[in-house]
Amino acid sequence: MSGGAAGGAGAVRTVRGAVFDVLRRHGLTTVFANPGSTEVALLTDLPEDLRFVLALHEGSVVGMATGWAIARERPALALLHTTAGLGNAVGALATARVNRAPLVVLVGQQDRRHLALEPFLTGRLAGLAGDYPVRVEQPARAQDVPGAVGRACHEAVHGGGPALVIVPMDDWAAPFPDDEPPAAALAVHRVAAVDGADVARVAALLDEARAPALVVGAGADGAAAWAALTRLAERLHAPVWQESFGARAGFPQDHPLFAGHLPADRPRLRAALAGHDLVLTVGTAVWRQYPYTPGPLAPPGTRLVAVTADPAEAHRSPVDLAVLAPVAPFAARLAAHVTPRPGRPPAPGRPTAPAEPPPDGGPLRPAQVFAALGARLDAATVLVEETPSSRPALHALVPARAPLGFLSAAMGGLGFALPAATGVRMALPGRPVVAVVGDGSALYQVQALWSAARYGAGVLFVVLSNGRYAVMDRLAERHGGKPPWPDFAEVSVAALARGLGCPARRVDRHDELVAVLDEVVPTLAERAEPLLLDVAVLADPDFQP
Secondary structure (H helix, E strand, O other), X not given: OOOOOOOOOOOOXXXXXXXXXXXXXXXXXXXXXXXXXXXXXXXXXXXXXXXXXXXXXHHHXXXXXXXXHHHHOXXXXXXXXXXXXXXXXXXXXXXXXXXXXXXXXXXXXXXXXXXXXXXXXXXXXXXOOOOOOOEEEOOOOHHHHHHHHHHHHHHHHHHOOEEEEEEEHXXXXXXXXXXXXXXXXXXXXXXXXXXXXXXXXXXXXXXXXXXXXXXXXXXXXXXXXXXXXXXXXXXXXXXXXXXXXXXXXXXXXXXXXXXXXOOOOHXXXXXXXXXXXXXXXXXXXXXXXXXXOOOOOXXXXXXXXXXXXXXXXXXXXXXXXXXXXXXXXXXXXXXXXXXXXXXXXXXXXXXXXXXXXXXXXXXXXXHHHHHHHHOOOOOOOEEEEEOHHHHHHHHHHOOXXXXXXXXXXXXXXXXXXXXXXXXXXXXXXXXXXXXXXXXXXHOOOOOHHHHHHHOOOOOXXXXXXXXXXXXXHHHHHHOOOOOOOOOOOOOOHHHHHHHOOOOEEEEOOHHHHHXXXXXXXXXXXXXXXXXXXXXXXXXXXXOOX
């Protein structure tokens, strides 16, 4: 089935049909989109083997595709509409890049035949998304579009981010000769060999260290990496920290050697790592910060080593040694190479006591919501997070116990969780998915709830509604002044959800929360209908990421 311009016997093969063949070859048969006029020629009479998934905002288009790509560990396809669509999606594309999500993004453009006159809807598109795409192509001829799409598939995978192809609207109907192969490899395989000399070098540093520690990041989220790093930590009797603001978990957070999440400022970093003369960081850069504070990252005399598959992470890490290598096989060989240490392991970070229910039916705190979730969620649950003001409590009370057990926006911008959770659930229909989202965060991409309902993505959306931007309030207080922004307590996320076709319930008391979780959580693996819980909470009085 070529998907030619008209179809049927004798139809001339078109660029459109050639691109469909490329998409099928790479498994890109689901199209996440919010259509515009420059894409009509591509989308009208879409072949039956291609699935169209509508989102009501371009940020949701890219967010859903990002969740889909992360969950399936392969590229996802997004379609954006010229300047307006690409512009609306830039923040989500930035998040996809930092989350290492491979996306192939087709961007519509005005008709090539009068682009020089800058007609209505002409887009100045090549630089609109800045440096966040791993590749941007504007094919010189219509017949170059299929090859550009093929190359974008490879670039998205090996570059770990969105690859854009800008396509003028008339290109789709242009003829594509049968004897003109697309200028792209059918398949590209990167050799994942591990250099034994590098393994020996890092192993020697660990063996020489008196008290090594590990830091893991999002690049270590996977069954093979978890198994290798668990064995390495146990052979070293070394505590394992998770990077601050990590988008994914790099180690089982219920393991006795898990020490917690690194703080995001330098004085607390030095305090956390005090007593360790070598810190090995795996699957991330060294180390993510939030507020600037002066001084070194690590205590004086501590040697730093990083192992990552991302060249940019290696290049910007202020370490004694950075090794560019595939994380899981390197960690596995390293675990086999280090000398096992006798004795008892060091004590891990002190666990946070479970949050007690509020007395006498009083108002809920976020930690009490997290404690109720943590007591009920299956280890296989994918928890998608976007609750900035209370994230430390979430980490403490709902640990990631399986790969892809935690997912967040590495970029830090809001609007990720609702569409990403929808995309994850669509990609993994048998795996429970729960999104924990602040009400301010939810409002950035509330449109994604329509897509979740329309396509049967049975996500449990838990919205913590405090009616304000709590993080911003705390930061203003820390700055010593009064914020000029008001609260928005009159906004009802539950009402918005219902208006978008997503079932929703308002929860004001702990007994209501427990009752609905006991009812819904056991159904999450097979649930085909989303549910939003609009949970009233008090804002936390402090913020210490």
